[in-house]
Amino acid sequence: MQRPTIKTIAQETGLSIATVSKALKSSPQVRPETRAIVVAAAERVGYELNMHGVQLRTGKTYQVAAIMTAPGPKQQEWEGVEYAQLLSGISWALEDSPYRVSLYAVRNFEESLATIRQIVALKKADGIIVSGTRADDPRIRIMQAADFPFVTYGTTIHNDAHAYVDADNEQMIRRSVARLVERGHRRIALINPLADLSYAITRLAAYRQALDVAGLAFDPVLVAHDRLTPAFGRESVLAMSRLPDPPTAYICANEASALGAFSGFHERGLVHGRDAVINATDDLNVSQYFAPPITTYFLPIHEPSELLGSYILRRMEGEPPEALQALIMPRLIERSDDRVTPKR
Amino acid sequence: MQRPTIKTIAQETGLSIATVSKALKSSPQVRPETRAIVVAAAERVGYELNMHGVQLRTGKTYQVAAIMTAPGPKQQEWEGVEYAQLLSGISWALEDSPYRVSLYAVRNFEESLATIRQIVALKKADGIIVSGTRADDPRIRIMQAADFPFVTYGTTIHNDAHAYVDADNEQMIRRSVARLVERGHRRIALINPLADLSYAITRLAAYRQALDVAGLAFDPVLVAHDRLTPAFGRESVLAMSRLPDPPTAYICANEASALGAFSGFHERGLVHGRDAVINATDDLNVSQYFAPPITTYFLPIHEPSELLGSYILRRMEGEPPEALQALIMPRLIERSDDRVTPKR
DNA sequence: ACAAAGAAGTTAAACGTTTTTATTTTGATA
DNA sequence: TATCAAAATAAAAACGTTTAACTTCTTTGT
Numbered sequence: 001m002q003r004p005t006i007k008t009i010a011q012e013t014g015l016s017i018a019t020v021s022k023a024l025k026s027s028p029q030v031r032p033e034t035r036a037i038v039v040a041a042a043e044r045v046g047y048e049l050n051m052h053g054v055q056l057r058t059g060k061t062y063q064v065a066a067i068m069t070a071p072g073p074k075q076q077e078w079e080g081v082e083y084a085q086l087l088s089g090i091s092w093a094l095e096d097s098p099y100r101v102s103l104y105a106v107r108n109f110e111e112s113l114a115t116i117r118q119i120v121a122l123k124k125a126d127g128i129i130v131s132g133t134r135a136d137d138p139r140i141r142i143m144q145a146a147d148f149p150f151v152t153y154g155t156t157i158h159n160d161a162h163a164y165v166d167a168d169n170e171q172m173i174r175r176s177v178a179r180l181v182e183r184g185h186r187r188i189a190l191i192n193p194l195a196d197l198s199y200a201i202t203r204l205a206a207y208r209q210a211l212d213v214a215g216l217a218f219d220p221v222l223v224a225h226d227r228l229t230p231a232f233g234r235e236s237v238l239a240m241s242r243l244p245d246p247p248t249a250y251i252c253a254n255e256a257s258a259l260g261a262f263s264g265f266h267e268r269g270l271v272h273g274r275d276a277v278i279n280a281t282d283d284l285n286v287s288q289y290f291a292p293p294i295t296t297y298f299l300p301i302h303e304p305s306e307l308l309g310s311y312i313l314r315r316m317e318g319e320p321p322e323a324l325q326a327l328i329m330p331r332l333i334e335r336s337d338d339r340v341t342p343k344r
Numbered sequence: 345m346q347r348p349t350i351k352t353i354a355q356e357t358g359l360s361i362a363t364v365s366k367a368l369k370s371s372p373q374v375r376p377e378t379r380a381i382v383v384a385a386a387e388r389v390g391y392e393l394n395m396h397g398v399q400l401r402t403g404k405t406y407q408v409a410a411i412m413t414a415p416g417p418k419q420q421e422w423e424g425v426e427y428a429q430l431l432s433g434i435s436w437a438l439e440d441s442p443y444r445v446s447l448y449a450v451r452n453f454e455e456s457l458a459t460i461r462q463i464v465a466l467k468k469a470d471g472i473i474v475s476g477t478r479a480d481d482p483r484i485r486i487m488q489a490a491d492f493p494f495v496t497y498g499t500t501i502h503n504d505a506h507a508y509v510d511a512d513n514e515q516m517i518r519r520s521v522a523r524l525v526e527r528g529h530r531r532i533a534l535i536n537p538l539a540d541l542s543y544a545i546t547r548l549a550a551y552r553q554a555l556d557v558a559g560l561a562f563d564p565v566l567v568a569h570d571r572l573t574p575a576f577g578r579e580s581v582l583a584m585s586r587l588p589d590p591p592t593a594y595i596c597a598n599e600a601s602a603l604g605a606f607s608g609f610h611e612r613g614l615v616h617g618r619d620a621v622i623n624a625t626d627d628l629n630v631s632q633y634f635a636p637p638i639t640t641y642f643l644p645i646h647e648p649s650e651l652l653g654s655y656i657l658r659r660m661e662g663e664p665p666e667a668l669q670a671l672i673m674p675r676l677i678e679r680s681d682d683r684v685t686p687k688r
Numbered sequence: 689a690c691a692a693a694g695a696a697g698t699t700a701a702a703c704g705t706t707t708t709t710a711t712t713t714t715g716a717t718a
Numbered sequence: 719t720a721t722c723a724a725a726a727t728a729a730a731a732a733c734g735t736t737t738a739a740c741t742t743c744t745t746t747g748t
Contacts, residue, residue, distance in 0.1 A: 053734030397704030
């Protein structure tokens, strides 16, 4: 009992395989009645399109490559990136399409570059979704040069226009800083991602602007850049809290680093709300379980991820990249007053 | 400038495509010298095997389906399952093979069942990796009935022998309980995953046995089953801590629920180490940043995940499932004394 | 009534491989 | 040197689909 093909249907209906093929894709070249007959036969024999034939014939792969940069096995630090949810969101957005998500796990930027180069050159996918964008991202130039459909999770600064989805980091930081300033903070630390990531730069710029607006001086010792692990959050607090004029507020770029910051507080004997406060950008919805719960800007990860999925679909259908750009504003969740009792 | 095919090489070398094909896969039917010529030509023209042709011809897909059960968008609770690391571990294990990881995100058990049924029936992959096994798992029966290669992350209890990778939950719980008993605990809570998951059952059984060994009575109110979110950990502590005879130790099945348990402590004014302690099973390496750090059984997730990858490869090559079973014993990391000061 | 145009369907080729079968070449033996 | 088996290579078919080019039939306009 072989799996039925269009040939099976052709025999079944007495039509040619060409007509069957056209009928199944509702070509206008075939009469509605004929089409009905074909569809009925297909149904009857339990026909399912064999993608391998299609792929060979058309050259399309029906794969969307998701490039996931995960640290190697030795660095087992949790970075709090809910890639899983990101991937499932993308996957669900593609659910009703013939496309599948194909995973490319890479260890670092260079590997992602090489991988993308290969996917583009050998056409191993029809579209690419890539995250961890840099200010001037060579991967994007490669894809653009080859006219290859892609969407980034994260903006860029010096690249030509492309499709992207991102949180509105600028607004978020500006408002974060302004809010803390309103509550009396004068020394605000920025726990930022790796310096070459585009959103690190955006956040830093917004931070400086917001300080400017508030009439506060920018102090480079209050800014730290690194991979957003709990260790990094912890180290930052340990270091900054022993400054002569330590920060009274820490803005952490994610929840993993915020958790680490708490660990630093604990180590130093700092009390949240008395000595300093922690704010964060949140996509796991987990900060509410911190002790105490902290104020965050929350962006449920399924929003950007589903957008990424639908954007790549539209991009592969030829929509211009300019139409496929979204900055999503996370919403403020105030879980703490975030004032500190003035130092005596 | 077309992409070179074996035809290109055939013209280049004056050989037939059949010989080229055989030469490239080092068939003994072709002379070493001829093979050398072909390989050189392939190199020269930059030939890369086109999988679509292979797939159509051989019926193999060169895809390994990873079934990932992620909760739907509405349930945005973090479950602490590092699927991302799991997936990347698998992906890396397949790196040097022609296989790719194809992602199937499903919302629940029923969907995973349907998805697996489809993959098996339509041969959309050559192998399947599935997690969240149940005591008697119908998905496994489907794959076994079709003689379809698969590996599970998690054991089963009532199914026929199959390839699996899992943490040694039984040992882990037994030792956990014994250790806590040694430290004077008499009321030990078990914060367990969903009751129908196989490892929930294993853990519960081990827990009961360990209590037995220690001469302690089993009290069902000290056991809770649910999705391992922080919310669940929190609720469990809130509920159990107001029992007439509350637990002095909580064994949490993962770090997400442990984090929630901390949140419950905070809410109730419980102090870790004075009123009760929290232990956990850990695969994110994040418990060290809790305040205070807690004792865990730690299993770096890349170990099981790389094993999953290599097992599925070997399984697809026909190795018998009995040879592909691994229980990994997580290692104890004592970060806290875990005694509690006796209630006065 | 008849050519032209349009509609609906068929034929055949092609995508890049693998593999079965057929053919040629090689080298050893008589 | 002819013969034959073995070794090496070539020819051809097949996997399932799409699509360009062609054929047949129907409709339309003059």
